[in-house]
Amino acid sequence: NAGVTQTPKFQVLKTGQSMTLQCAQDMNHEYMSWYRQDPGMGLRLIHYSVGAGITDQGEVPNGYNVSRSTTEDFPLRLLSAAPSQTSVYFCASSAGDAGHYEQFFGPGTRLTVL
Amino acid sequence: GESVGLHLPTLSVQEGDNSIINCAYSNSASDYFIWYKQESGKGPQFIIDIRSNMDKRQGQRVTVLLNKTVKHLSLQIAATQPGDSAVYFCAEFRGADGLTFGKGTHLIIQP
Numbered sequence: 001n002a003g004v005t006q007t008p009k010f011q012v013l014k015t016g017q018s019m020t021l022q023c024a025q026d027m028n029h030e031y032m033s034w035y036r037q038d039p040g041m042g043l044r045l046i047h048y049s050v051g052a053g054i055t056d057q058g059e060v061p062n063g064y065n066v067s068r069s070t071t072e073d074f075p076l077r078l079l080s081a082a083p084s085q086t087s088v089y090f091c092a093s094s095a096g097d098a099g100h101y102e103q104f105f106g107p108g109t110r111l112t113v114l
Numbered sequence: 115g116e117s118v119g120l121h122l123p124t125l126s127v128q129e130g131d132n133s134i135i136n137c138a139y140s141n142s143a144s145d146y147f148i149w150y151k152q153e154s155g156k157g158p159q160f161i162i163d164i165r166s167n168m169d170k171r172q173g174q175r176v177t178v179l180l181n182k183t184v185k186h187l188s189l190q191i192a193a194t195q196p197g198d199s200a201v202y203f204c205a206e207f208r209g210a211d212g213l214t215f216g217k218g219t220h221l222i223i224q225p
Contacts, residue, residue: 004157033212040123042203042215043158058212090157099146099207105157 001026004106006091012112013081021076021109023091031094031101032074033058034066036087037108043090049074050097081113126222133194135219137187137204146207149178149189152218153200161189161202191221199223 007022025032030051035043035058045058049068063085065077074093078085089109094101127133139147145166150158164171164178164187171178177190187204201218208214 040217042205042217043213044215045212048212059214092157098148098213099209102160102163103213105159107155107157 003027004091004093004104006089006106006109008109009107010110012114013078014114015082017081018077018079019081021078021089021091021111023074023076023106024072025074025091025093025104026072027093027095027104028071029093029095029104030071031096031098031103032068033092033098033103034064034074034076035090035092036060036085037090038087046076046089078111081111083113085111086113087111123217124220124222126224127194128224129194129196131194133189133191133198133221135189135191135202135204135221137189137216139185139187139204139206141206141208141214142182142185144206144208147178147180147187148205148207148213149176149187150203150205150215151198151200152203158203194221194223196223196225 004025033048034046037043044060047066049055052071055066091106092103094103148163149161151161152158162173162178175192179188201220203215203218205213205215
């Protein structure tokens with residue numbers, strides 16, 4: 001199993017550009033989440049999904065969209081990138097909610113918005 | 115507001131010594147806590163967890179202690195090795211709000 005994979009590893013955008021961060025898992029996990037990690041801070045939840053077709057907002061959802069058309073994939077979209085979205089983005093998956101099931105994290109995507 | 119935080123941003127220990135990383139939390143309703151290890155350039159990796167009905171839980175070379183009276187959590191690493199160098203995060207589970215992470219402690223191993 002590849003676990004949780006994320007692409008790209010690095011990305012540089014100009015303000016106002018759009019892009020999609022890809023996340024895939026091959027563990028048949030129902031729960032998937034997106035976090036951002038800023039320097040000197042812990043991870044903050046952006047959006048999460050409890051199953052295909054279901055998504056919900058986390059702590060910092062503004063400026064991001066998600067969709068969950070399949071169990072395996074959970075892409076994160078930035079419609080109009082802003083410098084404040086410069087961060088490292090982590091995708092995670094788990095068999096169930098984080099209170100009862102281990103979350104597995106991807107290697108991250110480092111995004112810079114100029 | 116309520117938050118999860120760590121007492122020290124950086125901890126330096128000698129190889130072979132025991133390491134203790136501390137974490138304070140303020141949400142008394144949290145009932146599940148997790149320690150993660152994050153190596154440079156990688157995503158967080160689960161180390162050990164503990165539920166609020168326990169005071170102590172042991173794993174391989176790691177022990178987590180929970181003191182609900184003072185809302186304090188600690189991670190003890192025995193016989194620290196160079197491979198233990200990483201940033202360690204505590205996280206608390208707040209039900210519908212999911213996991214809330216602390217800011218992290220950078221553990222540095224001195225030869």
